[in-house]
Amino acid sequence: MSLAVYHRKPSLIRDWFWSVDRISVGAAGILILIGLLLSLAASPAAAERRDLLDPFYYFWRHLAFAVMAMGSVFVVSLFSRQNARRLAMLAVISSLFVMLYILFFGQYSAGEAQRWIRIASFTLQPSEFLKPGLIVTFAWLFAKQEQDGIPGTALAVGLYGIAVILLILQPDFGQTILITLSFGAIFFMSGMSYLWIASFAGLSAIGFFAAYYSMPHVASRINRFLDPSSGDTYQVDMAMAAIQRGGIFGRGPGEGRVKNLIPDAHTDFIFSVAAEEFGMMLCILIILIYAIIIIRSMLRAQRLSDPVSQLAAAGLSILFGLQAFINIAVNLQVIPPKGMTLPFISSGGSSMLATGFTIGLLLAFTRAQPGEMQ
Amino acid sequence: MVSGRDELTPLADVQGISLSRLFASNSNVQDKMRKARHRISILTLTLGAVAIVLIARSADLAVLADPKSETLRVAAKDEVQPRARLIDRNGALLAANIKTWDVYVRRVDIDDPARLAARLSRLDGVSSFEVLKKRLSGKKGRARIARSVTPRQRKAIFELAEPGIEFEEKTRRIYPGGRLASHLLGWVNADGIGAAGVESSFDERLQQDASPLRLSIDSRVQFSLEDELRKAVELHKPIAAVGIVTHIPSGEILAMASLPDFDPNHFNTASPDTRRNRALTDPYELGSVFKPLTMAMALESGMELQNIRIDVNKKLIIAGREIRDFHPGSSPMSATDILVHSSNKGAARLALAIGPQKQRKYLQSYGLLDPAPIDLKGSADDYMASSEWSQVKTATIGFGHGLSVTPLSFVAALSAVVNNGRKNPLTVLVQPPEKNVHAPQQQVVSAETSRTVRRAMREVVLEGSGRRADVPGYGVAGKTGSAEKWDPKISGYARDRNVSSFVAVFPWESPEYMVFVLLDEPQGGDSTFGQETAGWNAAPTVHNIIKRIGPLLNAPYSSPNKVPPAKLIVRAEDVQ
Numbered sequence: 001m002s003l004a005v006y007h008r009k010p011s012l013i014r015d016w017f018w019s020v021d022r023i024s025v026g027a028a029g030i031l032i033l034i035g036l037l038l039s040l041a042a043s044p045a046a047a048e049r050r051d052l053l054d055p056f057y058y059f060w061r062h063l064a065f066a067v068m069a070m071g072s073v074f075v076v077s078l079f080s081r082q083n084a085r086r087l088a089m090l091a092v093i094s095s096l097f098v099m100l101y102i103l104f105f106g107q108y109s110a111g112e113a114q115r116w117i118r119i120a121s122f123t124l125q126p127s128e129f130l131k132p133g134l135i136v137t138f139a140w141l142f143a144k145q146e147q148d149g150i151p152g153t154a155l156a157v158g159l160y161g162i163a164v165i166l167l168i169l170q171p172d173f174g175q176t177i178l179i180t181l182s183f184g185a186i187f188f189m190s191g192m193s194y195l196w197i198a199s200f201a202g203l204s205a206i207g208f209f210a211a212y213y214s215m216p217h218v219a220s221r222i223n224r225f226l227d228p229s230s231g232d233t234y235q236v237d238m239a240m241a242a243i244q245r246g247g248i249f250g251r252g253p254g255e256g257r258v259k260n261l262i263p264d265a266h267t268d269f270i271f272s273v274a275a276e277e278f279g280m281m282l283c284i285l286i287i288l289i290y291a292i293i294i295i296r297s298m299l300r301a302q303r304l305s306d307p308v309s310q311l312a313a314a315g316l317s318i319l320f321g322l323q324a325f326i327n328i329a330v331n332l333q334v335i336p337p338k339g340m341t342l343p344f345i346s347s348g349g350s351s352m353l354a355t356g357f358t359i360g361l362l363l364a365f366t367r368a369q370p371g372e373m374q
Numbered sequence: 375m376v377s378g379r380d381e382l383t384p385l386a387d388v389q390g391i392s393l394s395r396l397f398a399s400n401s402n403v404q405d406k407m408r409k410a411r412h413r414i415s416i417l418t419l420t421l422g423a424v425a426i427v428l429i430a431r432s433a434d435l436a437v438l439a440d441p442k443s444e445t446l447r448v449a450a451k452d453e454v455q456p457r458a459r460l461i462d463r464n465g466a467l468l469a470a471n472i473k474t475w476d477v478y479v480r481r482v483d484i485d486d487p488a489r490l491a492a493r494l495s496r497l498d499g500v501s502s503f504e505v506l507k508k509r510l511s512g513k514k515g516r517a518r519i520a521r522s523v524t525p526r527q528r529k530a531i532f533e534l535a536e537p538g539i540e541f542e543e544k545t546r547r548i549y550p551g552g553r554l555a556s557h558l559l560g561w562v563n564a565d566g567i568g569a570a571g572v573e574s575s576f577d578e579r580l581q582q583d584a585s586p587l588r589l590s591i592d593s594r595v596q597f598s599l600e601d602e603l604r605k606a607v608e609l610h611k612p613i614a615a616v617g618i619v620t621h622i623p624s625g626e627i628l629a630m631a632s633l634p635d636f637d638p639n640h641f642n643t644a645s646p647d648t649r650r651n652r653a654l655t656d657p658y659e660l661g662s663v664f665k666p667l668t669m670a671m672a673l674e675s676g677m678e679l680q681n682i683r684i685d686v687n688k689k690l691i692i693a694g695r696e697i698r699d700f701h702p703g704s705s706p707m708s709a710t711d712i713l714v715h716s717s718n719k720g721a722a723r724l725a726l727a728i729g730p731q732k733q734r735k736y737l738q739s740y741g742l743l744d745p746a747p748i749d750l751k752g753s754a755d756d757y758m759a760s761s762e763w764s765q766v767k768t769a770t771i772g773f774g775h776g777l778s779v780t781p782l783s784f785v786a787a788l789s790a791v792v793n794n795g796r797k798n799p800l801t802v803l804v805q806p807p808e809k810n811v812h813a814p815q816q817q818v819v820s821a822e823t824s825r826t827v828r829r830a831m832r833e834v835v836l837e838g839s840g841r842r843a844d845v846p847g848y849g850v851a852g853k854t855g856s857a858e859k860w861d862p863k864i865s866g867y868a869r870d871r872n873v874s875s876f877v878a879v880f881p882w883e884s885p886e887y888m889v890f891v892l893l894d895e896p897q898g899g900d901s902t903f904g905q906e907t908a909g910w911n912a913a914p915t916v917h918n919i920i921k922r923i924g925p926l927l928n929a930p931y932s933s934p935n936k937v938p939p940a941k942l943i944v945r946a947e948d949v950q
Contacts, residue, residue: 191409243435280436291425298418332431
């Protein structure tokens, strides 16, 4: 029998299947299915707002991106660790380049912020792809800090600074916070002394207050959250009311109202749509699935012996988890609105593809390798 | 423990590197890995804790939500809910939203336009064959084949099983009564916003609160009023007619009609002239129906009318124009005689005795110088022919000329006078029974004055120009008004065109109901022996209305014990 195994021809899919973290792959698949299910509910309302003839326009789009995302999860997770790292660095360089281009030549904008670039009929948000790339690059730089004569920490801090400046210029406060928190987490995990960590936390706090005082939309969002009577809290109020209306078992598929009332129902507030139509049960299921992916990946990362892979995998899990939990926390009115999507569930091509890319990288780093796991 | 990678490193590769350095580096890496694993554990636990907090918060919101919470209430209010229905005081449906469909065919799915047009045109509610064939023949887009179809019509279209048919849901406001109370109800425009009548005046309420809005009108009374008005229009051929029935103690409008009228289900094809609520928007010089007001003013100004007799044979020439009486009576006249015989000269002399200042003050307090006190939007201002308040004006206003008022404004003013002087705003919403007596009420005349005026109005019906309005048993009091219309072409009053009106109050002892009818330019006919005056057209119309609505309203009978003594001619029917 052992001979039979030995003589079996190497198969890409089989090797991938047996080496990859199957539970995380399955969990991601369930999230994507939930996203499609909710898109069926939220799409007609969004299409009507845009006067689109096909009520399922957003669903078909969502489906197309979901398929592409699954494809990218698979393809990226096939990469060797070294190539995954190189791919991530390539993503950093190209996203930074595109962000610079938008900054100087960008015309396309949604809302007030210049975050998107138009490619053919799609708009792409480069900062979505920057995030996972940065995490892997940070991990590599921190892990290599004293080896091969590379001043890792200094480079990482510099890169972080450039990314944050570009994000603030857009301005994109949500992504800035997300990148800062993830950077802090890698900084922490890389074994930095608590003095350094405290300094970083202090600097972040200063940065936060600077943003509060210099960026009016940030100040207004936070003020509205702290004192709802100070301004328009329509979206979050409706979102929370939807969750309350949903109760334990929800109002039933298609019976939700919030999707007609909130402009961002199919993106940032999809969790509320889920809560209203399928109730607390689906909300808890969604949170648990995210928790499963995060905790499993963190534990797998913990057992890796290669410091770069370990930091990269843990950092990517944290990035993915933070984005999901921040979005959910906004929907549950635990924290002020950020403008962040729910990974794999929200409608939106950039977010969907970038999430696929993130999980692909994560799986590439946590894939079992002979003799690797301890 | 040594890591796998180090185990696999060929010894040759580490030659040249001092063993001590290798071990130092290795133990450093080991140390760092241990630290990293420890810190990963910390972060994993933190994220797990966040997940637990979020689950707890979800459960908290979903299970422990206070159903009466502010946000929930706001969200519920923002639901796209059907506009509230309108119902009458007895709960009868007056207006409601229903679901209908506009039907389209996608042209790319049509292979034979003529065949499809033939099949579709056989159905009810679909355009004709020619129209359909033309519409279906295009290449692109979609063709509308029917508008606002009912579920039954929709089913019939479904059953054709033709491809490419699309239904677009539309809500439509329907008025089951058709023309019934059309002016009072108004209509809703294509954007779902109330554009006239109650629909406009209570638009916000109807949009935000789905519970039906209960109006004060009584469909049965409304129907009777409209029916009798229509008969009067047929008989007397006026260019327009107005009818109002109110409940005096509460100010509730029980019925209100304006002819010509329209069907609010098809408001967009109705001419603006028919959509105008004349009771609210058209000021008229109402003429002699003002005389009870003049009488009340005279009493209030302290004149002892029971002792005053006025010579009405003497010529009365004001500003070069002689004021005449339609119905000459024996002179001298008492104030009641002036009402009974509708003497213009007498009323003018009373008004002159009251004086311009006081008259103006009283008119103001009755509300006749302001828009009608009613909760409907669009009430016209009452206005005076000239702003100067001269002797002439004072005299002519005494018998209802020189001051144009809307029918509703007049009804509100006379209601105050006959309601023991208590002034109530008019309302189209049903009032709770305990609020029959609005508070605070303005006392515009004394109860004594009110009773005297009512008694005189009762005399008008019993033996004066209002005889044809009487309905035995109900104790009807009233006053006719036949006012020549101002003709701007001749800058004078046209002899051959008048506004004929009658106002009735019953029972006169303790007034419950007011009925007002106005016919604009009625024609004389056989039934009126050629007469165009109110006694011959408006009064009998009011009679017919009271005869129909009295039993419906369960109106109290006039008590025979309370009939006015002395001059009153008590007829057998009154003493039942």
